[in-house]
């Protein structure tokens with residue numbers, strides 16, 4: 001026991017180790033409001049801070065998408081409330097075409113980074129890594145706290161950039177130069193772009209501090225018996241995600257830094273031979289394409305940074321609620337590792353039409369389509385897990401199944417986009433918007449919902465209301481398909497993305513009905529999220545008190561007391577004796593055997609090879 | 612219509628459980644799924660799958676006429692064929708996997724008296740579903756790359772050279788004239804009267820022709836070598852009907868070879884739309900009027916095209932004398948090879 005209690009010495013909060021012997025009182029009594037709720041170093045509190053921040057940011061980004069959906073569906077209407085809401089950008093109830101691009105840019109950036117990277121990894125890596133590996137806290141509570149505060153600062157700067165005179169960054173979430181480098185090219189590339197860059201750098205600092213901590217905790221602080229092959233798939237997913245982030249985010253810093261130099265110090269990394277605003281610029285010799293290589297070297301792994309944690313959460317939820325071991329545990333880990341590796345050598349599929357050497361293009365086609373193999377393995381394994389299962393349809397389970405459905409739908413269109421010959425016609429059209437919203441946006445959001453519904457009892461000690469959860473699920477899945485599936489058709493009709501209005505070409509006029517349909521679904525989807533928000537905040541205070549292990553789960557987090565204690569377990573850290581997926585084991589007394597139960601206590605269900 | 616029905620059904624189903632809400636909120640119910648929740652939601656899953664798949668098929672058929680008409684280029688016809696094969700393959704996979712997913716959820720609902728099958732792995736199965744996708748994907752990769760190589764390589768360098776030049780927020784086209792060579796240009800030579808920055812001291816510029824008006828003409832059945840450039844930010848020249856797209860990047864040349872196969876007039880017949888026109892759109896975010904950066908493209912019979920081109924003035928004839936006499940020592944060539 002002493003050995004494991006040593007892990008506790010990593011705590012930043014000064015605090016007596018021996019306290020842990022006492023079950024009957026909490027250790028929070030000598031904490032002030034500030035140390036408990038604001039500058040907390042406790043991973044459970046930090047996880048909630050990430051989650052609540054991400055929820056607020058998600059509502060903001062969703063609100064933006066509703067504004068531009070109004071514009072796309074009813075380009076000729078005026079919406080007087082816009083003027084009162086966004087002032088000069090919505091003059092006379094018409095959305096400004098520059099501000100449209102600003103909204104799209106900030107919507108994309110917030111969704112990808114603040115919601116699905118910070119919100120997803122930040123919340124669930126923080127909550128689940130220590131609790132599932134059996135650690136008192138993260139390897140470094142201080143770095144963890146800093147990680148959150150950099151994230152909060154980054155979110156604030158991004159939000160603040162909405163209020164400046166010239167408007168926020170407007171070059172798309174990928175901020176390609178020269179557009180993003182030259183304020184003459186678009187007003188948002190002035191101060192707005194500077195703030196975008198500042199926000200991203202803060203964000204990357206947060207992601208790196210978090211990532212290093214997650215890796216260190218998984219490697220070093222596993223409890224006795226928790227070998228790597230007994231880790232829940234959630235933890236594997238968080239570990240691989242953190243490694244991806246550590247390897248790829250610094251490249252984004254490099255890309256951003258060179259952009260800063262070009263913007264304010266007259267260098268020419270990305271700029272060459274530009275004539276704008278009636279004058280030729282002095283920049284020469286740079287290449288805008290260099291930026292794209294650097295950006296997508298992060299950008300592609302980023303989509304897996306978003307997706308893998310969601311898949312990890314889904315694996316855990318599906319296995320638990322199907323009352324059945326996840327099918328192919330090792331294959332699941334293997335395919336995540338292969339996906340992670342491949343994600344570093346496919347970035348060129350975003351650049352097939354940049355004039356890239358065709359041979360290089362072929363290489364990227366090859367590597368890109370390879371990713372489909374481990375992805376297919378994962379899907380088949382999920383489906384095999386459901387086969388002959390005994391499925392409990394909690395809201396979390398519904399969302400996890402929705403995730404698998406989106407992962408299939410969106411993954412399959414990726415096969416088309418990864419084929420360079422086909423991508424020529426589809427690149428940057430709404431087909432791409434449909435693809436990535438389904439495979440990355442919706443899958444990951446559904447993974448996040450699954451996580452919230454499933455682990456809410458662990459976070460807040462209360463249950464979320466199940467009926468509201470069902471209502472939320474049904475409206476959301478219908479609307480998500482309703483919004484994004486028809487976008488495939490718009491893309492196949494040749495409509496480019498990032499268009500303020502589809503009036504340029506007479507052939508697009510007939511699509512207006514589809515656009516209206518999409519917008520109606522989008523608005524319903526948005527309103528449905530209020531149900532979630534209500535359920536979430538209401539349940540924090542008024543939800544039913546959660547039992548110790550509401551889902552009859554095997555993993556360690558459900559052995560910790562419902563009321564949070566600092567250090568997670570009041571007594572010694574539990575020891576682990578088996579893998580996390582002993583559900584419905586033949587002859588076992590119950591349909592689950594927690595990881596803490598030694599084989600010696602389950603002679604009736606032990607199988608050869610269990611030891 | 613069907614969506615309304617779908618929504619309606621679900622609302623009714625939900626209302627029934629919402630009626631329990633009061634009791635739930637007052638804490639009389641479990642927030643762990645009960646038998647009733649399982650059966651209701653799994654029925655919901657089945658309905659969702661069946662109605663959803665039906666709607667997808669229905670929409671695919673219904674929206675067919677709104678999508679791009681038949682490809683109007685040689686390579687476009689081939690990539691469309693490839694696209695359809697790809698859609699067929701992924702369509703089959705889509706149906707099989709989605710049906711299995713939702714069907715299993717329905718079929719294996721929770722039952723207190725039953726245990727799930729303890730079935731942690733099966734190496735043979737896993738091998739099968741690794742190898743089968745690998746084979747299918749290899750086939751798609753091979754066919755895709757064969758087409759890609761055909762499009763991007765093995766083209767004679769003698770297609771008719773046409774420059775497509777993007778700037779905020781419009782397009783300019785330049786035809787290379789009888790010598791089939793574009794005169795050098797340099798961005799510091801750009802002026803109101805010389806929007807392309809052409810270096811008039813280059814003999815190759817003498818016969819170049821720039822189109823006026825917002826219209827580009829192309830001959831049917833003649834291989835074209837497009838050279839794309841931009842003056843300010845990245846634009847992307849997208850010709851949806853030709854299945855052609857290439858970025859226009861300041862400071863570098865990009866190229867695309869293609870051959871149009873259907874004239875505008877023929878296309879009017881095919882689409883049964885008297886007003887039909889081909890279009891060139893900007894497909895890379897480039898500023899506030901990005902959505903409006905377009906040009907009409909007209910595909911003519913070769914004879915019509917030559918006639919039209921003869922009617923266009925040479926650039927040099929329209930250039931002010933002062934610019935012609937300018938000593939272009941600063942000029943350097945920009946027609947360098949495509950960078951990676």
Ligand code: HEM
Nearest residue numbers: 062065104105108111112172173174440441497498499522
């Ligand atoms: C409420 C649901 C959502 C709706 C209705 C919605 C709608 C849209 C639309 C219509 C666009 C394209 C606009 C244009 O190209 O002109 C867009 C862009 C984008 N969205 Fe969403 N979206 C939603 C949720 C999400 C989520 C969950 C993500 C997370 C990945 C996301 C990420 C993005 C990104 C990265 C872009 C591209 C931004 C850019 O072009 O720079 N969106 N969204």
Ligand SMILES: [Cu+2]
Nearest residue numbers: 300346347349
């Ligand atoms: Cu990618």
Ligand SMILES: [Cu+2]
Nearest residue numbers: 846893897904
């Ligand atoms: Cu443009």
